Amino acid sequence: MSKPITPDRPFFAPSAVPARPYLGVAELAVQLWRAKWLMGGIFAVIVAGGVFAAMQMPTSYTASSRLLATLDDFYVYRPLAGGDAAGIALEQDQVIQAEIELLQSPVVMASVLDQLGYETAYPDIAEGRERALVRGEKPREEIVREAEALAVDALLADFEVGAAPERPIIFTAFEHRDPKVAATILNAVIETYLSYRTELFASGSGESFANQRAVFETKLAEADAALSVFVQAHGVTDIEAELGALQRLAEGIRENLLDVRARRRAAESQLQSITADLAGTPAEVDIFVEDSSQQTLMSLKLEREDLLARYTPQSQPVRAINTRIAQLEAFLTDQDAPAGTVRRGPNPVHQSLATSRATLEADLRALSGQARELERQMEEVETRRAELSALAPEWRALQRARDLAEGNVMDYATRESQAQARTELSRQHGDNIRVLEPARPPVEGSSMKLPVLAAAVLFGGFTALMAGLAYAVTRRGFATPKSLERSMAIPVLDTAEVRA
Numbered sequence: 001m002s003k004p005i006t007p008d009r010p011f012f013a014p015s016a017v018p019a020r021p022y023l024g025v026a027e028l029a030v031q032l033w034r035a036k037w038l039m040g041g042i043f044a045v046i047v048a049g050g051v052f053a054a055m056q057m058p059t060s061y062t063a064s065s066r067l068l069a070t071l072d073d074f075y076v077y078r079p080l081a082g083g084d085a086a087g088i089a090l091e092q093d094q095v096i097q098a099e100i101e102l103l104q105s106p107v108v109m110a111s112v113l114d115q116l117g118y119e120t121a122y123p124d125i126a127e128g129r130e131r132a133l134v135r136g137e138k139p140r141e142e143i144v145r146e147a148e149a150l151a152v153d154a155l156l157a158d159f160e161v162g163a164a165p166e167r168p169i170i171f172t173a174f175e176h177r178d179p180k181v182a183a184t185i186l187n188a189v190i191e192t193y194l195s196y197r198t199e200l201f202a203s204g205s206g207e208s209f210a211n212q213r214a215v216f217e218t219k220l221a222e223a224d225a226a227l228s229v230f231v232q233a234h235g236v237t238d239i240e241a242e243l244g245a246l247q248r249l250a251e252g253i254r255e256n257l258l259d260v261r262a263r264r265r266a267a268e269s270q271l272q273s274i275t276a277d278l279a280g281t282p283a284e285v286d287i288f289v290e291d292s293s294q295q296t297l298m299s300l301k302l303e304r305e306d307l308l309a310r311y312t313p314q315s316q317p318v319r320a321i322n323t324r325i326a327q328l329e330a331f332l333t334d335q336d337a338p339a340g341t342v343r344r345g346p347n348p349v350h351q352s353l354a355t356s357r358a359t360l361e362a363d364l365r366a367l368s369g370q371a372r373e374l375e376r377q378m379e380e381v382e383t384r385r386a387e388l389s390a391l392a393p394e395w396r397a398l399q400r401a402r403d404l405a406e407g408n409v410m411d412y413a414t415r416e417s418q419a420q421a422r423t424e425l426s427r428q429h430g431d432n433i434r435v436l437e438p439a440r441p442p443v444e445g446s447s448m449k450l451p452v453l454a455a456a457v458l459f460g461g462f463t464a465l466m467a468g469l470a471y472a473v474t475r476r477g478f479a480t481p482k483s484l485e486r487s488m489a490i491p492v493l494d495t496a497e498v499r500a
Contacts, residue, residue, distance in 0.1 A: 035471040039464035050456015061179035179441040186439035209416035216408040223402035257374040264367040
């Protein structure tokens with residue numbers, strides 16, 4: 001706010017004056033223009049330094065190569081023991097990432113350095129190592145180890161590897177000052193990588209299978225020895241087979257015993273029947289009887305029939321012959337035995353029954369003896385079966401141990417053979433990695449001259465601008481009448497140019 005005019009203050013003046021003049025866009029442009037020589041000098045110095053630095057930048061050459069990576073036998077899961085989940089394979093992207101990691105392995109880079117030498121790849125590191133060895137400031141092993149670490153880090157820094165998404169192609173590149181050395185190192189890296197991955201994938205499995213096979217061969221020999229001691233101690237060769245044979249023998253003996261017992265019971269029953277029949281059969285019978293009574297009776301009956309043909313039944317001749325027939329029949333009825341001459345002898349039926357009884361008695365004795373022998377055999381078989389059944393658990397345990405060891409020996413021998421075959425085939429045919437194009441010395445190189453020069457120009461311009469701005473904001477004078485009016489809050493009526 002302005003103060004009123006008094007005798008002490010005969011003019012209108014602002015109550016306060018700012019410490020620095022007000023700078024608008026026009027004022028800032030004027031101040032920058034006034035600082036043009038300062039800004040130009042700073043810009044020229046920085047650009048000159050950038051040009052000098054750009055001229056010192058070396059030209060480098062990048063050799064490139066491409067690899068085709070496809071799924072092969074190495075990326076298929078095979079369990080070391082058992083067969084669950086076997087045959088599971090990695091996806092293509094996983095295979096590519098695994099191969100990229102192998103390409104970037106420090107082991108591969110160290111092997112390349114051993115093949116080519118430090119002098120070829122990085123002469124500066126080789127010279128530094130020799131100087132350190134001459135000075136002897138550190139132990140030789142430590143100097144060599146540090147130089148190798150530096151060279152490996154340098155190789156990894158100059159080596160580039162990548163892959164496009166969903167494509168089985170791996171891109172590799174190596175940058176070096178010498179185009180021939182760049183191509184040589186890149187080809188050496190690829191060859192070493194192919195050899196290293198083959199040994200890495202194949203060596204461990206074959207050796208582990210061989211070691212496991214040797215372990216189970218030792219267990220198999222121990223199981224065979226224990227089984228041999230058991231067989232010699234108990235006099236058995238194959239308990240399962242012997243138990244099966246004893247089972248079949250017992251069944252046969254049991255069937256024979258049941259048959260013999262059935263035949264003996266049948267023979268006993270038949271003997272009882274024959275004995276009963278023999279008791280009711282006389283030992284002697286009439287062999288020859290000379291008696292004509294029946295013949296006379298038959299003649300009389302024939303004569304009566306003849307008389308009836310001529311006479312009536314009430315006639316005298318018919319009645320007379322009927323009387324004679326009745327008397328003869330009454331006589332024959334009163335006789336207990338035939339009348340006349342009789343000869344007696346042994347009864348054939350009695351003799352046959354006696355012979356059958358003797359035969360059955362002999363058969364019974366034989367069947368009883370056979371039954372006792374079969375019972376004795378059955379007892380021996382059951383006793384042997386009980387002994388073998390008691391020995392069976394131990395024998396089965398020994399047999400299981402032997403069979404398990406033998407199965408493992410066969411399994412690991414097969415796996416070892418397959419691992420060796422896969423290793424040999426991979427060495428001969430390059431497995432799943434194919435070099436589409438080997439690295440060749442590049443014709444055109446690349447340098448950091450232009451980027452360094454551009455950076456110097458940008459940095460010089462920025463620094464000069466900052467110096468101009470610093471000059472503008474530190475000035476105490478007023479660049480334009482407007483700046484004075486805004487800063488002092490008083491109107492400017494006219495301007496005059498002052499010449500020295």
